[in-house]
Amino acid sequence: MSDGQAGEHVGDLLRRWLGDTGRGLILALFSQAAHIPLLVLALVSLALVPVGVGVLLAPSALLAVRALANQQRMWAARWSGVEIHRPYRPAPPGAVSPARRLWWLLGDPATWRDLLWLVAAIPVGLPLGLLPGFLTVYGLEGVLVAPWLPPSIGYGWGPFWPLRDWGAVGMAGCVVLGSALAVGGLRTGPGVLKGYALFSRWLLAPMRGALEHRVQELTETRSETVDASAAELRRIERDLHDGAQARLVALSMNIGLAEELMKRDPQGARRLLAEARETSGAALTELRGLVRGIHPPVLAERGLDGGVRALALALPLPVDVTVELPGRAEAPVESAAYFAVAEMLANVAKHSGARRAWIDLHHADGELTMIVGDDGRGGADPSAGSGIRGIERRLAAFDGTTVVTSPPGGPTVVTMKIPCALSGPKSPPPSGRN
Incomplete structure (x- = not known):
């Protein structure tokens, strides 16, 4: 050496x-x-x-x-x-x-x-x-x-x-x-x-007992997740059957009638073709809405940060958004977090009577934390069918938790956490009001 x-x-x-x-x-x-x-x-x-x-x-x-x-x-x-x-x-x-x-x-x-x-x-x-x-x-x-x-x-x-x-x-x-x-x-x-x-x-x-308890919890969570997935598939099937599929059937019938009227009644054929064009546009709009409900394009393009800011812009009241995410989570985690925040903002708009709301997203100690609050009347009850139970089931699939603080008179603060890792570091945009 x-x-x-x-x-x-x-x-x-x-x-x-x-x-x-x-x-x-x-x-x-x-x-x-x-x-x-x-x-x-x-x-x-x-x-x-x-x-x-x-x-x-x-x-x-x-x-x-x-x-x-x-x-x-x-x-x-x-x-x-x-x-x-x-x-x-x-x-x-x-x-x-x-x-x-x-x-x-x-x-x-x-x-x-x-x-x-x-x-x-x-x-x-x-x-x-x-x-x-x-x-x-x-x-x-x-x-x-x-x-x-x-x-x-x-x-x-x-x-x-x-x-x-x-x-x-x-x-x-x-x-x-x-x-x-x-x-x-x-x-x-x-x-x-x-x-x-x-x-x-x-x-x-x-300990062994804790592991057995954890296995039981995971079994229950998996069962709830399977039920929720089955319900989501039934909803998609129903929306396709009652919406886009029905419009496409009507479109096909109008085009067929237009073909029969083309020689003997050109004006009637043109009217049917115009209706078919409108029907195809409506069907396309419904299909786009259905796709957005499965995985919003803004989420794929701009990540959870951009998706949440887009949700805040659509709310009919001022929303302060603070996001500190040094990277992106996996797509299923981002989707679950996005829809959880979307559901909470829908509750704010429908039930809270709030004049202002706020969103805080950050990642620390291996957990993605989402805090949604408002200055409304309070009194939110997770057991009253306000959508919070659905959020709990959605997040439970990722070992996530939901805690609601909503005393009468407000404010209401919902803290949701999902254990996850982030990848792909990026510079977070400045926080502010949307």
């Missing part, structure tokens, strides 16, 4: 060590500065549930614990390649009040596993996080400091202290032992991070 290659190897090793040591320090810091306060907050808020105050505090505290656990899942995947799937049950429809959200969180076994991980990580995260940096720094001290101090000078603790009394042999022992510790510190970083990731997966990954 040449001197240049050796230098590059040492540089790479040093950079990896700095990265692993920094990540270990982050784990150690979070295990104390984040885990302990969150644990105290969660336990205190749960203890206050019987007196009522905890009903307001506990959901926020438990969701903060969940956010910290999700952060650890992300670090485990990014730093060590250890995937930790999220075992959480989706929020049930209408879980908007603090009491119902608390009931949902307490009924989810993953919430209690998060709390167990929070407790266990406090004594585990600190020593594991500090280990790579401590070994390296202490080993360098054994090489650069301990051998050169005279025995008369008092010297801390550890294996270097007695070795100094052995003269030259002790000095050599300090250097050898210190070098071994330093090299060990340089090499143990990835193993320590992966060990902590595996420890976290042991507590945070879905």
Whole structure:
């Protein structure tokens, strides 16, 4: 190995060590500065549930614990390649009040596993996080400091202290032992991070019962999706039969009559041909409308951003649109998101009595979030057949969730989320009013 290659190897090793040591320090810091306060907050808020105050505090505290656990899942995947799937049950429809959200969180076994991980990580995260940096720094001290101090000078603790009394042999022992510790510190970083990731997966990954529950949920979701798809196909068939097909039949009859009248009644034939032209135009218009209802062209051409802005322009009231999407989702996801927003805007126009509405689309932490709100009368009930149940079924096919907040008097805010990845980065257009 040449001197240049050796230098590059040492540089790479040093950079990896700095990265692993920094990540270990982050784990150690979070295990104390984040885990302990969150644990105290969660336990205190749960203890206050019987007196009522905890009903307001506990959901926020438990969701903060969940956010910290999700952060650890992300670090485990990014730093060590250890995937930790999220075992959480989706929020049930209408879980908007603090009491119902608390009931949902307490009924989810993953919430209690998060709390167990929070407790266990406090004594585990600190020593594991500090280990790579401590070994390296202490080993360098054994090489650069301990051998050169005279025995008369008092010297801390550890294996270097007695070795100094052995003269030259002790000095050599300090250097050898210190070098071994330093090299060990340089090499143990990835193993320590992966060990902590595996420890976290042991507590945070879905259990067998959770997996069975998830399979049951997916089975139910698939059944609902199949039913919804069948209903959509029946609607398309009905629209074709009653609309475009009937017009095409009439078109064929008019052309046939025109052929018979061409010689003996040219004027009547021209009238029939004119009617046939009008009928063909109406049939084409209906077919275009049907295609737009299946997959709108604006969605294919301009993506979800342009499609939602086009929906906002068609609404008979001002709509503020904010879109922050660094890329595009897969076509089925975009279609589901588009029609979910379209249904919500239709509800705003029909039922809310609002003077203004707003739409916020953004993507973060692997989720596409769509927020549709209005300043109308409020009181929206998902169980009252307002179209929200249809949105829930549509999004459930993609493991999505829908949360409605609509107190009497307003405002109404519907938050819809779909787990997905984006591809094809692009520069988002400036947000503003449509």
